[in-house]
Amino acid sequence: MTLSDTPARYGLVSRLLHWGMAALFAAQFVSAAAHWALPRENALREALWSYHTDLGITLFFLVLVRGVWGLMNISKRPEQSGRIGTAAVAGHAAIYALMVIVPASRILAAAGSTRGFSYLGIEIFAPRAVEVAWMQVASEWHGEMGWVLALLVLGHIAMAVIWHRIVRQDGVLERMAG
Ligand code: HEM
């Protein structure tokens, strides 16, 4: 398998980013679901929540790398054809946008907060004396946007597995998984 993408299939780097991030996103959504569904002071909720920030920031860095790699490979990637293909491009673009906006909204809020902010124990933003109000605005929608991303991903998986693999059997799943 080549490192770069080819018109027939995604290469090794794109696959590592796609499947590695898919596993990390699964863990991130499990953490968010526990935060939403379980009562406060529940030990499992706290354990699953303890990694939400560090994993969220890791995913933010990874999506930037993935975006740059995607742009470098854009002319070589498997082509999307027809109406379903156009819908797939729009769907992937929406997933990309939310993969950036969802963590960025919270990082911006943390940068403007009085609590300060650390990544893997390293202080990134020192606490501010006064909260910056405009930096908090987008983060009010962080959770909702996160759930929209989760729904898009569910639709994406259904399209890949049910539509492409089971109904059409057109080899689209195989260009990322085969
Ligand atoms: C791609 C990365 C991320 C995803 C998919 C994500 C997803 C979510 C979701 C779905 C919720 C709602 C949970 C609920 O309903 O109780 C949530 C809440 C939260 N997340 Fe994230 N998150 C990500 C990154 C981050 C980052 C980087 C931070 C911190 C810098 C963060 C901090 C929080 C906090 C404090 C809450 C609870 C308050 C709220 O709902 O806004 N998240 N996240």
Ligand code: HEM
């Ligand atoms: C079981 C889970 C998953 C399956 C079976 C799956 C399947 C696929 C397949 C077959 C492709 C290639 C589509 C094509 O060539 O048109 C693809 C691409 C893509 N997938 Fe997934 N996927 C899964 C999880 C995820 C997750 C969790 C995300 C993001 C949170 C994601 C985001 C993307 C994006 C943005 C692309 C476009 C190519 C790229 O830039 O990597 N996928 N997926």
